[in-house]
Amino acid sequence: MLARCGLDCSACYAYSQDCSGCNAVDGKPFWTREVGIEQCELYRCSVTKNYAHCGHCQELPCKMWYDLKDPPLSDEQHQENIQERVRRLRQN
Numbered sequence: 286m287l288a289r290c291g292l293d294c295s296a297c298y299a300y301s302q303d304c305s306g307c308n309a310v311d312g313k314p315f316w317t318r319e320v321g322i323e324q325c326e327l328y329r330c331s332v333t334k335n336y337a338h339c340g341h342c343q344e345l346p347c348k349m350w351y352d353l354k355d356p357p358l359s360d361e362q363h364q365e366n367i368q369e370r371v372r373r374l375r376q377n
Contacts, residue, residue: 290327291370340374
C-alpha cells in the first residue's frame with residue numbers, strides 16, 4: 286500500500302498496529318504528533334491539488350519533499366529515499 290508520497294505503508298513498523306496508512310487516517314499518521322503538526326504537509330498538498338498522489342505533480346520532488354526528512358536518516362539516505370519514492374510513484 287503506497288501513501289500519497291510514495292512511502293510503502295506496509296513496510297512501516299506502525300502499519301496495522303498504530304496506523305492504517307496515511308490515506309485511511311487523512312494524512313495524520315502517528316509521527317505527525319511526534320513532530321507537532323496536525324497533518325502531513327505532503328498529504329495536504331496532494332489533496333489540495335486534487336491529486337491521488339504526488340506522482341501526478343510536475344514539481345515532484347519539490348522543496349517540501351527535501352525539507353520533510355526522517356530525523357534518523359543521513360542526508361545521503363534521505364536522497365536515496367526520495368529517489369525510491371519518486372520511482373514508485375512514477376510506476377503507478
